[in-house]
Amino acid sequence: MEQVIVARTDRSTSSRDAVEWASREALLRGLPLCVLHDPQPDPAEAKLVVLGMHRAASRPSLPASVPVSITPVVLVPENSGRPFTRPSGVVLGLDAHDPASAAIDFAFDSARLRGTRLHVVHAWRLPPSAAEFPFAVPEQDRATWEDHEVQLLADALRPWRSKYPDVPVLEDVVLLPPAEALLNHSANAALVVVGARAGGGRGDVTTALLRDTTCPVAVVRW
Missing domain, CATH: 3.40.50.12370 (Rossmann fold)
Structure with missing residues (x-):
């Protein structure tokens, strides 16, 4: 079964940054990218799961549920930088x-x-x-x-x-x-x-x- 990079999104700014990061990582690893909208389940063949971290008053709010069966999980802060910066x-x-x-x-x-x-x-x-x-x-x-x-x-x-x-x-x-x-x-x-x-x-x-x-x-x- 082919492995995939999973990016989860709720259409927030932080999740859009996470999708962007995940797309670059998928290209780097030569793996397909799977974008899921909450609350869709993560596929069993996920190589890694990428989530956005919301910020409130300049401090990030951690996602309510981080998958415990998937490793690793990459958390991307909002406005964490563009790919070449x-x-x-x-x-x-x-x-x-x-x-x-x-x-x-x-x-x-x-x-x-x-x-x-x-x-x-x-x-x-x-x-x-x-x-x-x-x-x-x-x-x-x-x-x-x-x-x-x-x-x-x-x-x-x-x-x-x-x-x-x-x-x-x-x-x-x-x-x-x-x-x-x-x-x-x-x-x-x-x-x-x-x-x-x-x-x-x-x-x-x-x-x-x-x-x-x-x-x-x-x-x-x-």
Whole structure:
């Protein structure tokens, strides 16, 4: 059965932007585009589903129902940019302690299709033991912890670097809240990719990202 790219529309501005994004993605992937009007069901052969995000008072309102059986779902903010005005880079938000393989694969493949770099962002936090220091954390301890995070990220990406040898990768380990780290890079990206556990909702990080981003976001369930 041939796979398709699905774009859902309610004739709003945000859904028109989603249809436009989906049409470009269908051309990029060489797949047919299927445009559905709510509440038509998504076809079982959907490769991905593209939805628009409404904005109210400059803040997006998430769709009431995001398909839980389809992965990935791409959410396109209203007025997120015309096809040739946004950069082409792909950003992947990755927890190196619990890497989402489906999200990693989708991000690498998306970068490959666009012929662009994949920027992998791993946000980390100081361990609980850092609170035991009476003053600032010693630089040597911080560097040791950061080196460990860098190694975790490198280990998580090694199989995918081998699978996609032509995709240049920037590994970025930052001491920031995950949503803040991703938002810092979303303005310079064509697509941000995040993983979400099936049955576990979007999670605080993904919800915060969707609330404030101006960039299309792919939510990949695993």
